[in-house]
Amino acid sequence: xxxIISVHSFRGGTGKSNTTANLTALIAQAGNRVGVIDTDxxxxxxxxxxxxxxxxxxxxxxxxxxxxxxxEETAYDVGPTLKVGEGNVAIMSGGIxxxxxxxxxxxxxxxxxxxxxxxxxxxxxxxxxxxxxxDYLLIDTHPGLNEETLLSIAISDVLVLILRPDQxxxxxxxxxxxxxxxxxxxxxxxxxxxxxxxxxxxxxRKQVEDTYHTPVAGILPLSExxxxxxxxxxxxxxxxxxxxxxxxxxxxxxxxxEG
Amino acid sequence: xxxxxxxxxxDELDAQEKAAGLSMADVLALPDPLRNLVNWMIREQxxxxxxxxxxADQDRNxxxxxxxxxxxKGLVSKNERQGKVxxxxxxxxxRRREIPLNIWESMEKIIDQQQGGEIx
Numbered sequence: 001x002x003x004i005i006s007v008h009s010f011r012g013g014t015g016k017s018n019t020t021a022n023l024t025a026l027i028a029q030a031g032n033r034v035g036v037i038d039t040d041x042x043x044x045x046x047x048x049x050x051x052x053x054x055x056x057x058x059x060x061x062x063x064x065x066x067x068x069x070x071x072e073e074t075a076y077d078v079g080p081t082l083k084v085g086e087g088n089v090a091i092m093s094g095g096i097x098x099x100x101x102x103x104x105x106x107x108x109x110x111x112x113x114x115x116x117x118x119x120x121x122x123x124x125x126x127x128x129x130x131x132x133x134x135d136y137l138l139i140d141t142h143p144g145l146n147e148e149t150l151l152s153i154a155i156s157d158v159l160v161l162i163l164r165p166d167q168x169x170x171x172x173x174x175x176x177x178x179x180x181x182x183x184x185x186x187x188x189x190x191x192x193x194x195x196x197x198x199x200x201x202x203x204x205r206k207q208v209e210d211t212y213h214t215p216v217a218g219i220l221p222l223s224e225x226x227x228x229x230x231x232x233x234x235x236x237x238x239x240x241x242x243x244x245x246x247x248x249x250x251x252x253x254x255x256x257x258e259g
Numbered sequence: 260x261x262x263x264x265x266x267x268x269x270d271e272l273d274a275q276e277k278a279a280g281l282s283m284a285d286v287l288a289l290p291d292p293l294r295n296l297v298n299w300m301i302r303e304q305x306x307x308x309x310x311x312x313x314x315a316d317q318d319r320n321x322x323x324x325x326x327x328x329x330x331x332k333g334l335v336s337k338n339e340r341q342g343k344v345x346x347x348x349x350x351x352x353x354r355r356r357e358i359p360l361n362i363w364e365s366m367e368k369i370i371d372q373q374q375g376g377e378i379x
Contacts, residue, residue: 115353118283122350126304147353150283155302182287184298 002129005138005255006156010172012143014162015193018226019248020140021049022236023160026252028079028094032135035075035128037061037099039121039152040142041111044101048231050078052098060102064124065116071124072131074099082237097132118147125155136256144172145179154183158255160217164194165204170211177212187259189217191251197221218251220244280351281334297348305338305345 007020017040024036038046038061047057059074075097082096102108129137139152153159159180163169173190180188192208195201201219208216223244226235236245286297296315300306306314312322326346329335336349 111353117352118350119280119347122301122304147283150287151301151350154283154286154298179287182294184295 002134003136003157003256004125004129004155005136005158005160006141006152007138007160007162008141008149008153008176009143009162009169010145010176011169014143014164014169015220016143016162017046017049017140018231018235019160019162019191019193019220019251020138021046021234022245022248023252023255024096024138025082025234025236026249027136027138027256028096030094030252030256032094032256033097033133034094035097035099035132035134035137036140037125037128037137038101038140039148040140041101041148042108042142044103045231046140047098047100047103049234050096050098051081051233052076052078052100054103057100057103060100060107061124062102062107062111065111065120067120070131071099071127075128075132076100082234094135097128097134099128118151121148122151122155125152145176150179150183153180153185157186158259159185159188160191160251160255161188161214162191162193163208165192165196165199173212177214188214189251189254190214191217192219194222195219215254217254218247220247279333280349282351285351300346300348301350305347307343307345311346 005023007016007023009016017038020036024034028034036046036050038044040046041061047054057076059069061071061074063069064071064074076099077095078098079094079096125137125139128134139156141149141152161173161176161180163173177188190208190212192204195204201221205216205219221244223235223242225239225242226244229235229238235242236248239245281297286294286301289297292315296311299314300311303310308319308322308326311317311326312319315322317325326335326337330337334349335346337344337346339345
């Protein structure tokens with residue numbers, strides 16, 4: 001039974017795309033066929049982490065939304081090109097199919113100017129899963145709440161909400177949790193990211209779980225190595241033995257576990 | 260789901276103009292049991308009358324009448340495939356943003372110029 005996982009945050013800059021890319025890679029390494037779709041049409045970016053050059057991006061999600069092609073034609077098999085530490089090719093026992101959004105100004109402009117049929121996006125999610133025979137589809141969303149984000153949440157089997165230990169994030173997450181409950185999201189997991197290593201992680205976990213009545217799948221420390229990588233690759237592949245990778249693996253296992 | 264809710268929906272629909280579909284924001288504003296039904300239909304993509312009857316715990320007449328009203332108001336669409344009739348929620352197209360049309364041409368020009376090294 002395939003699963004749709006939305007990774008979302010109320011505010012930008014939480015590390016949502018990085019977390020999505022890492023979860024994608026870890027779930028694929030566990031032997032699954034994984035799709036990852038960039039629905040952040042206004043400000044796409046996850047393709048950078050997977051090393052997909054925009055010059056080699058023939059088709060994108062935008063083409064599908066305007067009826068120019070089938071959704072599976074916008075999927076790029078990025079698994080074979082991923083590198084692990086020291087430049088070796090990553091071993092993916094599953095596979096990774098990336099559906100990027102367009103980076104062309106005119107295409108982003110068209111979405112903002114003309115909008116698109118949200119039903120088509122919903123069909124696209126389901127068609128991707130069936131036509132690419134995916135075990136998991138991860139959706140990288142636009143921060144905040146808009147139509148496509150609400151749709152992604154509504155159709156998800158698991159919603160992963162990313163927040164930082166920050167008062168604005170805490171308030172925004174409260175809103176998102178309430179909305180997700182109204183949309184009958186099947187299962188919700190919180191990830192607290194960019195936490196100063198000096199913080200008491202156990203205490204923070206308890207505080208967040210008590211506040212939102214939602215399980216915390218992981219607390220990720222602010223990592224200098226992650227900052228240095230600067231989205232030039234997928235962290236867990238570049239640093240397979242890093243303590244942060246271990247925490248990311250724990251989160252991936254919870255995402256894959258039955259709720 | 261009580262039959263009173265279908266009646267409440269009927270009353271609300273009677274007061275509405277035909278719509279171009281439901282936005283997800285509209286879905287959030289629905290009363291609980293109806294919202295649950297719509298969420299379920301969105302997740303399932305398309306469902307048959309009998310499945311809706313079972314989910315909503317309503318009889319055939321009440322369910323068919325509710326669906327007819329939703330169809331009439333443009334909130335649900337109906338299609339036939341291999342002799343079966345399916346219903347699906349019509350999601351409203353994402354609305355365009357109110358921004359000046361020529362702003363994008365200007366932005367593209369600026370980016371082209373930057374890429375061509377004309378602007379430092």
